Amino acid sequence: MANALGVPSPDKAAYMDNVAAVAVDYKQQLLDLLQLEPGLKVLDLGCGPGADLQAMADAVEVSGRVIGVDVDPTMVEAASERFRDHPQVEVLLGDGHALSFEEASFDRARMDRALQHVADPAAVLAELLRVLKPGGLLRIGEPDWDSLVVDGDLEMNRAFNRFVCSTMVRNATVGRQLARLARAAGFEVDEVRTASPVFHDFAQADKIFAFTRNTERAIRAGAIERADGERWLAELQAGDFLAAPLMFLMSARKPL
Ligand SMILES: C[S@@+](CC[C@H](N)C(=O)[O-])C[C@H]1O[C@@H](n2cnc3c(N)ncnc32)[C@H](O)[C@@H]1O
Known part of the structure; x- marks a missing residue:
């Protein structure tokens, strides 16, 4: 949401790179859960500026392929620029609701x-079920914005979370729904785990959770x-600051 309620948003690619630099632990868990091997073909849907493409390319090696897809042309441009010299990485403009790939491509x-x-x-x-091969693995990491814990005034923490959930993030509690949604789509769900980085x-x-920007928006x-x-x-x-978001990491597979 650019410039929401008159409060400017930061550069999107810089924001995502900043998150990637801090969220090393859950991103490593998500990568490990993918069980990548040389020669595999991987889709990163909503790849942003491509923060995770290099690690996946390293794991699938030159015999594999990593395809990043994003609906935002500026993200595709940023990621394409980064991977210009990586023949096994391709970044495409596309919408996750209607992917341009054949059935059983990944x-x-x-x-x-x-x-x-x-x-x-x-x-x-x-769509992800359609483009995965039978037995193909799906891994999704999503936050639960209603569960962002901030030490201090509990009512303000709750008011902030309510505002972010109702106004700023479209599917703010999708993290807790992942297993149910994946099963309903036809996946077999292997595991749901949580990851909660702690910020001091x-x-x-503030760069990640936008306390200052979103509080100003909530005021307006x-x-x-x-x-x-x-x-x-x-x-x-x-004060002696502490905040912790709740991330859900889901592992599912397309039935054989
Ligand atoms: C919070 S960013 C995360 C980027 C990246 N996965 C990362 O971890 O750095 C979410 C990304 O999803 C993309 N996105 C949102 N809706 C999409 C859709 N319908 N299809 C493809 N990408 C989408 C956005 O453009 C944005 O780049």
């Missing part, structure tokens, strides 16, 4: 924090009183 597919933004998660999962630095966390939307919002932000900046 051995593996993944999404990392992209299903939270799509118009119809069930339709995207149906307000400035670092009438969801939070200005005095309460400004006091909460001042306390978070001044």
Whole structure:
């Protein structure tokens, strides 16, 4: 949501690169769960600027293929530029609701924090089922924005989460729904696990969770009183800060 409620958003590619630099642990877990081997063909749907493509390309080696797809041309441009000299990596403009690939094209597919933004998660999962080979593995990592824990004023934490869930993120609680949605789409679900990085630095966390920007938006939307919002932000900046998001990592497979 660019410039929502008159509050400018940061550069999207820089935001995603920043998250990737901090979220090393859950991203490594998601990569390990993919069980990549040389020669496999992998789809990264909603690849953004391509933060995860290199690790996948290394794992499938030159005999494999990594295809990144994103609906945003600026992301495709950024990722394409990065992987210009990597023959086994291709980045394509596309929408997860209607992928341009043949049925059973991929051995593996993944999404990392992209299903939270799509118009119809069930339709995207149906597409992923179609383009995976029988027995192919799907791995998805998504947050649960209603479960963002911030030490301090509990009512403000709740008001902030309510605003983000109702106004800022389309499918803000899709993380907790992953297994149910995947089964409904026809996948066999092997595992759901959680990952919760803990942040102790307000400035670092603010870049990812947008406490300052989204509190200002909530104030402008009438969801939070200005005095309460400004006091909460001042306390978070001044105090012994702690915040932790809840990430769900789901492992599923297309039935044989
Ligand atoms: C939060 S970013 C995550 C990017 C990347 N997966 C990462 O971990 O750095 C979500 C991405 O999903 C993309 N996206 C949103 N809806 C999409 C759709 N319908 N089809 C394909 N990509 C989509 C956005 O353009 C954005 O680049």
